[in-house]
Each structure stands twice: as C-alpha cells, then as structure tokens.
Amino acid sequence: MEKHKATRLLGEASSSGNIHHVWKSIWGLHIKRKIQHFMWRCAHNILPTNLALCQRKVLADPWCPRCGVELETLDHLLLRCPDSQLVWKCSPLRLEWPPHITLDCFSEWWQYLEHLFASLEHGDKNLQLVCYICWALWKSRNAWVFSQIRQLPPSISSLAVAEWIEFSVALDLPPRDQASSLPSVSTAALSHVSPPITRWLCPPCGYIKLNVDASTRERAFRAGIGIVGRTSVGAILFIKSIPLFTCPSPRVLEALAVREALQQVLFGQHRNIIVEGDAKVVYQSLNGAMQPPQDIAVIVQDCRTLSLSFNSVCFSFVPRLCNGVAHDIAHHALSIDEARVWDVCFPSWCLHSHQSDIGSLYPL
Numbered sequence: 001m002e003k004h005k006a007t008r009l010l011g012e013a014s015s016s017g018n019i020h021h022v023w024k025s026i027w028g029l030h031i032k033r034k035i036q037h038f039m040w041r042c043a044h045n046i047l048p049t050n051l052a053l054c055q056r057k058v059l060a061d062p063w064c065p066r067c068g069v070e071l072e073t074l075d076h077l078l079l080r081c082p083d084s085q086l087v088w089k090c091s092p093l094r095l096e097w098p099p100h101i102t103l104d105c106f107s108e109w110w111q112y113l114e115h116l117f118a119s120l121e122h123g124d125k126n127l128q129l130v131c132y133i134c135w136a137l138w139k140s141r142n143a144w145v146f147s148q149i150r151q152l153p154p155s156i157s158s159l160a161v162a163e164w165i166e167f168s169v170a171l172d173l174p175p176r177d178q179a180s181s182l183p184s185v186s187t188a189a190l191s192h193v194s195p196p197i198t199r200w201l202c203p204p205c206g207y208i209k210l211n212v213d214a215s216t217r218e219r220a221f222r223a224g225i226g227i228v229g230r231t232s233v234g235a236i237l238f239i240k241s242i243p244l245f246t247c248p249s250p251r252v253l254e255a256l257a258v259r260e261a262l263q264q265v266l267f268g269q270h271r272n273i274i275v276e277g278d279a280k281v282v283y284q285s286l287n288g289a290m291q292p293p294q295d296i297a298v299i300v301q302d303c304r305t306l307s308l309s310f311n312s313v314c315f316s317f318v319p320r321l322c323n324g325v326a327h328d329i330a331h332h333a334l335s336i337d338e339a340r341v342w343d344v345c346f347p348s349w350c351l352h353s354h355q356s357d358i359g360s361l362y363p364l
C-alpha cells in the first residue's frame with residue numbers, strides 16, 4: 001500500500017498554469033542559477049531520488065538512505081525526513097511543516113510559502129533562503145550516498161546560510177543588510193521573530209555549542225586562542241583563554257582552537273557538540289569538503305579522531321559577526337601569561353560581549 005501510494009504521488013503533476021507562476025517566481029529571486037535549475041527540477045519532480053530511480057528500474061531499494069524507514073520521495077527528502085525537519089528548525093526561518101503541506105504538489109507548496117511570507121517586509125529573502133536550504137539538503141544527501149560523509153542538521157543549515165550570504169556579497173548586497181532583515185517564521189505565528197543570522201544562534205536542544213577564535217600580535221610574537229561553551233538556552237558553560245608564545249599562521253591557530261575546544265569537553269557530560277568558527281578553510285577541511293592544506297592536515301586529523309569520542313560533532317563555519325565572544329576571549333589571551341578557565345564566575349568584559357553577541361533575545 002505504501003509503495004502504491006508513493007508510485008501514485010510520483011506521477012502527480014501540477015497544472016501548467018501553476019507551474020508557470022512558480023517558475024516565474026523562482027526565476028525572479030536573487031539566487032544562484034544552478035539553484036534556480038535545481039528548484040525547477042523539484043517543481044517537475046524529476047530529481048533522482050531512490051524511489052524515482054526504483055520506478056525507472058535503476059535501483060532496487062526505494063528507501064531513504066538517511067533514516068531508512070520511509071520511501072525517499074521528494075517530499076520526504078526535503079521536508080519529512082527527521083534530519084531534514086531538524087535542518088528547517090535549526091535555520092533562521094524556524095519552519096515546521098504542517099501535515100497537509102507537502103512537496104507532492106510543488107506549486108501548492110510554493111504558494112503556501114508565498115502566502116506565509118506575504119505579510120513580512122522582506123518575504124523574498126525568506127524564499128531565497130528556502131531555496132538554499134533545499135539545495136543544501138540535496139547536497140548533504142548526496143555526500144552521504146556517494147561519499148559516506150554525514151553532515152549533521154546544524155551544519156547543513158549553517159552551510160546553506162553561509163552560501164546564501166556569500167552570493168549576496170557577490171551581488172553587492174551586504175550580508176548585514178540581507179540577514180538583519182530576515183525574520184523567523186513559524187506556522188504557529190507569523191509575528192514571531194527569532195535571532196537574525198548576523199547574531200549567534202543557540203544550538204538545538206541536547207547540543208552545546210563551542211565557539212572558537214584566534215588572535216595574533218606578530219610584533220610581540222604572541223598569539224591567543226579563545227573558546228566559549230554555551231547551552232541550548234544561551235547560558236555560558238565555560239570560557240577558556242589560552243596564550244601562545246609563538247605566532248603560526250592564522251589558519252593553524254584556528255585549527256588549534258578547534259582541537260583545544262574538543263579536548264576541553266572530552267571528558268565532560270556533553271556528548272553532542274557543535275563547534276563554530278569563522279575560518280572557512282578550516283571548517284571545509286574538517287567537514288571533508290576539501291583536502292586539508294598541509295599546514296593543518298595533522299591538526300584536522302586530530303580533531304576528527306577526537307570527534308569519535310562523542311555521540312555527534314558538527315563543525316560549522318559562521319561569519320565573524322556570529323563569533324564575537326570567542327574573538328574577545330582570544331584577544332584577551334594576548335595579555336595574560338598562562339591559560340585561564342572560567343566556569344562559575346565570568347569576567348565582566350566577557351558578559352558584556354556575550355550580551356552583544358546574542359542580543360536581548362537570550363538572558364544571561
């Protein structure tokens with residue numbers, strides 16, 4: 001019965017008039033051309049999902065390669081799979097999909113989004129981010145199927161946002177202007193606004209987030225590493241400031257900061273970790289998106305080995321604006337002579353930085 005239903009859904013198509021409206025809407029968005037074409041393929045339900053390939057006699061297994069419990073339809077892949085649901089919840093949009101809204105009829109889904117964002121001042125930016133998240137979900141699915149690289153939902157969401165911001169910069173649309181105007185939308189209340197993506201975002205429930213950064217003072221031949229751990233409600237767990245009496249490259253320092261952060265929580269009670277920083281090459285290397293440069297290859301391997309000691313570890317690149325506290329802690333390390341850890345009482349300069357980092361949405 002389930003397979004029969006999936007087969008019927010796969011064959012359904014929206015009316016040409018609705019599809020024309022949808023395509024005109026997508027084509028008018030300021031997004032990458034390849035993502036526009038990807039969304040066109042979604043609109044016509046011609047992505048090579050496992051179910052679609054099974055229908056074409058290419059594969060024998062129509063099930064979702066991630067959860068393994070449902071048929072991999074387009075709707076399941078992008079909206080219903082538990083991993084996908086968490087990606088949408090982790091994103092600045094904070095979307096939860098009601099049962100009656102499905103991708104089985106793409107035009108209805110898209111018109112639902114247009115209606116959902118219609119009352120918002122910058123609804124087109126929300127639609128742009130929806131497309132980038134769908135694209136990131138598809139890339140993540142393929143990374144798992146073809147390379148056995150598993151990306152966690154917070155990482156997928158962060159990568160989607162980062163790619164969206166990068167393209168905005170390429171179009172001379174400052175990411176601060178783009179992101180600060182992007183409200184959060186839920187199906188429960190359109191008026192709800194969650195943290196803009198130019199601010200630090202709380203990790204999902206059950207995770208802690210470690211923000212790391214590095215700073216240098218080349219003339220004094222000194223460097224510093226800063227680490228802050230915070231919970232899913234924004235509370236500070238600990239702060240660590242580490243002075244170094246050497247001055248390697250910024251990339252090496254950023255990689256060392258990640259390793260120090262993992263070592264700091266290695267024997268603690270928290271087993272689901274998100275590590276965030278603003279060194280793009282380091283996080284691409286940690287996530288397997290590129291071959292690690294030679295100067296950080298050993299450190300990257302150390303980090304991957306350490307991550308095996310946890311239930312899950314997500315390495316996430318974020319803009320500098322989202323990493324304010326770690327930046328200040330790293331700068332503070334330049335003025336001290338030995339490593340310091342605060343886990344009960346925190347210095348006032350850090351508390352002010354923390355408040356600025358997350359805004360008034362999260363109390364200290």
